[in-house]
Each structure stands twice: as structure tokens, then as C-alpha cells.
Amino acid sequence: MAELPITSSRTVSVALSDGTSYNAVDVFTRPPDQSEYVFFTEWWVPIPASPTSEHISSATTTSSSETTPTSTPTPTHASVSPTSTSNAQPIQQGSGSGLSTGVVAVIAVACVVAGFILGVIMSFLFLRRRLRALDAGHHASQRDSQEKPLQAISLTDTHIRDQYLIVPTADSKIGSELSALGQLLQQHVENNYHLQPVSRSANELSNALVHLGLGESGAIPVVELAALALDPKTRYVAIQHVIAKIAFISATFNETTTISLLPEPVSLFLSMIPKTKGRMGNPDALESALTRWRQLSAFLLHPRRGSRTALTPSEDTSTHEAERLAVALNTFLSPFVAGDREERYEQENHLREVIVECVTFDYLLFSQPSEYKFCFDSNGREMSLVVCPGLHRVSDEEGSRFPAPGELVILPVVRSI
Structure with missing residues (x-):
């Protein structure tokens, strides 16, 4: 082919x-x-x-x-x-349809702006959905809290007491602290008061004791106590008894004194409790209520509750209380201080230091879950005075009271007159 x-x-x-x-x-x-x-x-x-x-x-x-x-x-x-x-004009092949650079730039900018707006809208929708979810969860938690109220903490619950309230201090340590205070009081009296005759009468001194809050309810009448202070042979014993009695009963609930060494909120509350004749009503119920209230007050007033240690006064508080009590005590003690200005200055400073230590001890007792009571009884010994009180624990940590006089912590220090 x-x-x-x-x-x-x-x-x-x-x-x-x-x-x-x-x-x-x-x-x-x-x-x-x-x-x-x-x-x-x-x-x-x-x-x-x-x-x-x-x-x-x-x-x-x-x-x-x-x-x-x-x-x-x-x-x-x-x-x-x-x-x-040669006469032909330049020829352009094909029909061109390309876009100019300006048009391309405008399209690119429009795409960027559209993408940004779309991103903003999506972010807004996402955040609004998340906020709605959080708001719904918040309302749900509020409903749960309203539907499930917190259970009240019972002070009789041993577990709660052991986990949150202040840990009790051993009685042996408390007794040692009180004994050390007795020795400090003795040193203060022997080093700051003279044994020379004074020009004050027993009546004047007894009036000062009444204003301090001793009254006639003590183991010895105030007139007799003033006479013992005037006698150089029994002066130191009488002065030490007066300082110890005023310093320690000022931290006791059931005693009436012009100056209280308890924390200020506690003293204010105690002063507002109505006084009734013979404390009408059930005395055990009142004592139990005071014990409960004291335990919670010591816990709430503590600046570091988690430490579960005894409440201690601040330096400003202890100094202020010591200054007030020292001024009140010197209405009775000033006749027995030498007239020299320097000796009076030393007596005032040392008396404040002694009272500061007493305030610290009073706060320690106030913080204990158990109730304690000072004892100024000379155990029937005649012609004697207590120069440092004894101490009894009268209730347990739950407020249940022991048979009188309670559990002995330390015996009082008694001196013959």
C-alpha cells in the first residue's frame, strides 16, 4: 500500500x-x-x-x-x-484576560479582612458558650450549697476537739510555771520594799485593798491584812499575798476585780452577763456554758489557729495591762517603797515585769480546754498566809466538772505570820 x-x-x-x-x-x-x-x-x-x-x-x-x-x-x-x-501593525496574539496588580492587592486585602472578621466572630461565639457553661456551673453549685447546708460542729465531738481546738498543756508543766511565778514574786518583794515604819494607818491601807477588789470575802479581813503589812515582821508575807491575790484573781471568771487581765473581748463579754441573786438557775449549766464559750473564744482569738498552741498576749497588750495593774497596786504598795526616786523607778519597772509574766500565765490557763481554779486556802493552818496560790483542775476537756475541789495540780505555798 x-x-x-x-x-x-x-x-x-x-x-x-x-x-x-x-x-x-x-x-x-x-x-x-x-x-x-x-x-x-x-x-x-x-x-x-x-x-x-x-x-x-x-x-x-x-x-x-x-x-x-x-x-x-x-x-x-x-x-x-x-x-x-512592512506596513503591518504589531499584532497581539490571543485575547488576554489577566488581572492588574492593583486588583490582585485589593482581593488579597479583602480576603485577609474577611478572615479576621470570621475569626473574631468564632472567638466571640466560643467565649459566650464558655461563659454560659461557667454561669450554669456556678448556679448549680449555689443550688447544691442551698440544698446541702453545712453540718454544725458539736463541741462534744471528741474528734473535732482533737483536730481543731487548742492542744491541752500537761498539768505538770502548768504547775512548774506557777511555781516559778511564786519564786519571782518573792524576789520582787524582798528586793523592792523596805522594813521601816510607815506613816499610813491600817484603815487607809484597807481602803486601798477594797478598791483593788479584795473586799471582805477573803480568808482574812482586809483590816487585819493591812495591819500585817504595817508590821515589819510580817510585811513581806502580806505584800506577797496581796500581789499574788490581785494578779491571779484578775484572770478568773468568777471573781470581781477592778482590772481584768483576761483578753479584752472576754472581759467585756463577762461584764455584760446579768448578775442575779445567788446566780439563780442551774449553776452547773452556767459553768458548763462558760467552759464551752471559753474554749471557742481561745480558738477564735488565736492569731495562728492552725498551730493549736496556747494563746499568748501581744507585747503591747501585756505591757498595757501590766501598767494599769501596777498603778492600781501601788496605791497600796507605795508607802513601803523607799522615798528615793531611783528606787521607786526600779520598783515600778520590776513590778510591771512580774505582772507581764502573770498575764502570760493567765492566758495559758484561759486557753486550756479544761477549767482551772486558783486556791488561796492555807489548809486550816492558823496564823499563815498563802504567798503563791495552788491550782486545781475542776473540769475535763468536755466541760464535765469533777467533784470539789477538783484534781490537784499544785499545792499552795503557805508562810507563817
Whole structure:
């Protein structure tokens, strides 16, 4: 079978400068027995020129036709004169549709702004949903707290007492502290008061004792006590008894004194308790109530509740209380202090130091879960005075009272007169 020739054609539109346009066909043909293509152009009829644009449109086709060896196409040759070609205007192929740089920039900025706005909207919706969830949880917790009220803490619950209230101090340590205070009192009296005769009368001194709160309810009448202080032989014993009695009963609930060494809120509350004749009602109930209240007060007044240690007065508090009590005591003690100014200054300073130690001990007793009571009884010994009180524990940690006089902690120190 004979090889067929290969023919390729391309249609070109040419616009000239004089406004005339032509359509032409470029034909490429390779005979079967040759390797090179033969080119010729077929001119077509002119077409009307576009008044606004110049263009070239090109179409290329390739075809294969069956010819006999004896049939050879006779091409019509045409050429474009140099003059016509030189007059052709620059031709732009294809119809361009690209966007300018400004348009692209505007589109990019619009996309960024749209993305930012979308992100803000999504963030707002997410936060609003989260806030609603938190608000719903808060209301749910409030409902739970209202539906499940806290259980009241019972002071009779041993577990609560052992876990939260102040840890009790051993009786042996309390007794040692009181004994040390007795020795300090003795040193103060022996080093700061003289044994010379004084110009005061027993009545004047007894009035001072009454104002201090001793009254006539003591083991010895105040007039007799004043006479013992005037006697140089029994002066030290009488003075030590007076200082000890005033310093320790000032920290006792059931005693009436002009100055209280208890914490100020406690003293104020005790002064507001109505006094009734013979304390009408059940005395055990009153004592038990006071014990409960004292335990909670010691816990609530403590600046470091978690330490569960005894309440201690601040330096300002102890100094202030000591100053007040020292001024009150010196209405009775001043006649027995030497007239020298320096000696009086030393006596006042040392008396304040002794009272500060007594205040610290009083706070220690106040903090204990159990109830304690000072004892100024000389155990029936005649012609004797207590110069340092004894101590009894009269109730346990739950407020249950022991049979009188209670459990002995330390015996009183008694001196003959």
C-alpha cells in the first residue's frame, strides 16, 4: 500500500495598516518519498476591518489524504510583497484576560479582612458558650450549697476537739510555771520594799485593798491584812499575798476585780452577763456554758489557729495591762517603797515585769480546754498566809466538772505570820 502524504494547514488573519484584513491559509505538505515539508500560502478574500481592534487569529489543522502516484496537487503560490508586510501593525496574539496588580492587592486585602472578621466572630461565639457553661456551673453549685447546708460542729465531738481546738498543756508543766511565778514574786518583794515604819494607818491601807477588789470575802479581813503589812515582821508575807491575790484573781471568771487581765473581748463579754441573786438557775449549766464559750473564744482569738498552741498576749497588750495593774497596786504598795526616786523607778519597772509574766500565765490557763481554779486556802493552818496560790483542775476537756475541789495540780505555798 502506497504511503500517504502528510499535510498541515494553519489559518491566519492579518490586519494591515490601511485597515484591510485578509484571511490566509498556510499549508505544509511532506510528500511520502521526502523528509522535508513544502510550504505555500493560499490567500483568501479580504474581510471588513474592525474599527476598534487589530488581531490575528490562527487555526492549525493536520490532515492525511489519499492520493495516487499519478495525482499531484498543483498549489497556487502567492507571496506578500515587502511593501505590504512592512506596513503591518504589531499584532497581539490571543485575547488576554489577566488581572492588574492593583486588583490582585485589593482581593488579597479583602480576603485577609474577611478572615479576621470570621475569626473574631468564632472567638466571640466560643467565649459566650464558655461563659454560659461557667454561669450554669456556678448556679448549680449555689443550688447544691442551698440544698446541702453545712453540718454544725458539736463541741462534744471528741474528734473535732482533737483536730481543731487548742492542744491541752500537761498539768505538770502548768504547775512548774506557777511555781516559778511564786519564786519571782518573792524576789520582787524582798528586793523592792523596805522594813521601816510607815506613816499610813491600817484603815487607809484597807481602803486601798477594797478598791483593788479584795473586799471582805477573803480568808482574812482586809483590816487585819493591812495591819500585817504595817508590821515589819510580817510585811513581806502580806505584800506577797496581796500581789499574788490581785494578779491571779484578775484572770478568773468568777471573781470581781477592778482590772481584768483576761483578753479584752472576754472581759467585756463577762461584764455584760446579768448578775442575779445567788446566780439563780442551774449553776452547773452556767459553768458548763462558760467552759464551752471559753474554749471557742481561745480558738477564735488565736492569731495562728492552725498551730493549736496556747494563746499568748501581744507585747503591747501585756505591757498595757501590766501598767494599769501596777498603778492600781501601788496605791497600796507605795508607802513601803523607799522615798528615793531611783528606787521607786526600779520598783515600778520590776513590778510591771512580774505582772507581764502573770498575764502570760493567765492566758495559758484561759486557753486550756479544761477549767482551772486558783486556791488561796492555807489548809486550816492558823496564823499563815498563802504567798503563791495552788491550782486545781475542776473540769475535763468536755466541760464535765469533777467533784470539789477538783484534781490537784499544785499545792499552795503557805508562810507563817
